[in-house]
Amino acid sequence: MTPCEKMGYKVGDKFKVLSSVEGFTEGQEIELYEDDGTDMPLFSGENNYHNHAGGNPGAYFPLSEVEKITSSASERQAKTNTITRLKAAHAARQAAEAEYQSALQALRDELGEGFKVEAVPAGPEPEEDMNDPANWREGDLVRCVEGYGNQFEAGRIYKLRADCSESWVSVEEDDEGDPNGLHASHFEFHSRPAR
Numbered sequence: 529m530t531p532c533e534k535m536g537y538k539v540g541d542k543f544k545v546l547s548s549v550e551g552f553t554e555g556q557e558i559e560l561y562e563d564d565g566t567d568m569p570l571f572s573g574e575n576n577y578h579n580h581a582g583g584n585p586g587a588y589f590p591l592s593e594v595e596k597i598t599s600s601a602s603e604r605q606a607k608t609n610t611i612t613r614l615k616a617a618h619a620a621r622q623a624a625e626a627e628y629q630s631a632l633q634a635l636r637d638e639l640g641e642g643f644k645v646e647a648v649p650a651g652p653e654p655e656e657d658m659n660d661p662a663n664w665r666e667g668d669l670v671r672c673v674e675g676y677g678n679q680f681e682a683g684r685i686y687k688l689r690a691d692c693s694e695s696w697v698s699v700e701e702d703d704e705g706d707p708n709g710l711h712a713s714h715f716e717f718h719s720r721p722a723r
């Protein structure tokens with residue numbers, strides 16, 4: 529594996545420059561242009577000195593001086609808003625069911641003996657909401673949507689080693705082959721293998 533691959537970086541990924549070196553300026557956004565197998569691959573972006581990226585501005589730049597740009601804050605906020613909406617809908621559904629059961633019992637009490645009051649079946653139970661990490665179980669497969677260092681690569685599938693909490697995912701093996709965990713916002717549900 530190349531140093532880029534070990535860190536979960538791919539050609540086309542965007543990075544923030546951490547220090548002004550090799551013609552790039554601190555805070556500038558650059559793109560991995562070529563993974564040459566070294567820890568100083570070729571990046572493209574406005575450059576004061578070099579045009580190494582296929583004749584366009586770019587330079588060989590140390591991996592230690594860049595930070596990968598992951599999904600934007602607005603994308604993360606949208607995911608959080610969706611999860612919040614789902615939790616609120618779930619709570620509302622539970623409250624409605626409790627109200628229904630209470631009204632049903634009140635009718636039974638009002639009619640007294642001699643009448644049989646049964647609940648109206650609501651149809652099949654809805655499937656579990658797999659957008660909610662609290663429903664992910666040991667053995668489920670999840671896809672990483674936001675990589676983390678050289679331990680979790682975006683797009684890769686991981687197997688859960690334990691039931692998930694609302695905020696934490698524990699996997700059998702990270703990219704280094706070790707049991708590991710990461711915040712659930714870095715993952716999405718992929719599938720539940722037949723047991």
